[in-house]
Amino acid sequence: MNFNIPRGTQDILPGQSEKWQYIEQKAHDLCRRYNYKEIRTPMFEMTELFARGVGDTTDIVQKEMYTFEDRGGRSLTLRPEGTASTVRSYVENKMHGWVYQPVKLYYVGPMFRYERPQSGRMRQFVQFGVEAMGSDDPAIDAEVIALAMDFYKELGLTNLKLVINSLGDKESRTNHREALIKHFEPRITEFCQDCQKRLEKNPLRILDCKIDREHELMDSAPSILEYLNEASKDYFNSVKGYLSDMDIPYEVDATLVRGLDYYNNTAFEIMIEGKGFGAITTLSGGGRYNGLVEEIGGPVTPGIGFALSIERLLMALDAQGIELPVQEGLDAYLIVLGEEPKKRAPKILHDLRSHGVVVDSDYLDKKMKAQMKAADRMNAAYALILGEDELAEGNILVKTLATGDQETVPFDQISAFIEQRKGE
Structure with missing residues (x-):
């Protein structure tokens, strides 16, 4: 079903x-x-x-x-x-x-x-x-x-x-109400059933009727402004x-x-x-x-x-073609290459998020090329590349996706690095 x-x-x-x-x-x-x-x-x-x-x-x-x-x-x-x-x-x-x-x-x-x-x-x-x-x-x-x-x-x-x-x-509305009843009552049978019921209960509501809005009595109905x-x-x-x-x-x-x-x-x-x-x-x-x-x-x-x-x-x-300035995309996308880097990835992601960095990573064991495409599709500002060599050295390779520039940053400095770049 x-x-x-x-x-x-x-x-x-x-x-x-x-x-x-x-x-x-x-x-x-x-x-x-x-x-x-x-x-x-x-x-x-x-x-x-x-x-x-x-x-x-x-x-x-x-x-x-x-x-x-x-x-x-x-x-x-x-x-x-x-x-x-x-x-x-x-x-x-x-x-x-x-x-x-x-x-x-x-x-x-x-x-x-x-x-x-x-x-x-x-x-x-x-x-x-x-x-x-x-x-x-x-x-x-x-x-x-x-x-x-x-x-x-x-x-x-x-x-x-x-x-x-x-x-x-209240006084003004009471006087206006009486004038509306006097205006509509002689021809109220020409109006819809709802308006006929409203005549005694709340004749002001007749003026808001969508069915009878073109009736000639609507244009000539007493104005509330005349009874204030x-x-x-x-x-x-x-x-x-x-x-x-x-x-x-x-x-x-x-x-x-x-x-x-x-x-x-x-x-x-x-x-x-x-x-x-x-x-x-x-x-x-x-x-x-x-x-x-x-x-x-x-x-x-x-x-x-x-x-x-x-x-x-x-x-x-x-x-009006107005685009709201909503925050889209990621600060960074973590690309992981190899078994040991993959084991380290959850902690790195958690540390980055704890410092306010908007970051995601691959969970489908994709190849590097596919992970780079994912970073592009998610509109990430940086690709953080972590392979076996980077893990051994305690660094992450940071690639600026808009320019292709790359630099190596230590694990314990990556959050501050991204936050500094965001503020520039």
Whole structure:
């Protein structure tokens, strides 16, 4: 029987995994500069967490979750996104009582959604996300957006477009909700079944419908910006002001809704436009969720965050022809000739690796010519040749593969020799 990889998943093989490692390290380094601390949550949670945290009117909860019962009859779900799990941990571990506030967290890990697999959209995918909880200062909204923009820019991406909107506070959203119901209700039967259900539960989600996006009522729907009260307007203006101060260009799009029920006030998406990547495409998004911590059982706590897909990021890098400066090749390849040198090889390799040298050797008893070819294929900087004569003299013949130059180096100096050459 042949076994194939499940649909919507992928094997990340050597040659590609180095790119993932580079990107993930970039995320770790950037978050350290912004003083965000890493959190690692379980890959499955109680199903009710996502129904409450993500929103039971969202496509994620209604159609896309991987849900199962364990042997105790408990309903569990593979996490479809990272925010709900992070907030659950925030509440459960009483982070609201930590000395340093706001609590600034980030995560990098796999998520799971049962979607139709397509380019850049997998059933198992990896998200990098940040969450800042405990402050309703608009300055931290701008900080979160700046972190996301910096991440893309430091990887070399260009043609980025930041789109922002305000969904308003509770009062503003309530007034907007009533206006949306009044707008859509007379013709709601012309919309899909999902939108008909959303009319009373969360009419804002109708604006995010992919099926009815061309319906004429969409263009004439009341804008949230028309229903912002003074407090919401002031908040939004402050966020925009901070972005301008940081020289981060943006566009305001009143139709930007985001796909999760817990957003309020600031919402944003980062898009990319360019050859090889089709039309303007969303790379990441996020926003403020001031009621989510309470929904999951915690105290009144404001929060804001974003998440992005590593898969979509890699697509964007490929589309713009950006080669990541991943470390490839070996510092050295040990070529062993003869039985006694072969017995000595493991210790030499261990000593080199203990001193930080990236080195490998032959384990198939190949001839010298084949071993030299292996050194070339592995892109080694040096070939370390150890034969019977070298062993007897306590030396290794070092050949610089780029130039063909050779010199003899004592065993106890080989690590320092390579490290010195690497630093030149």
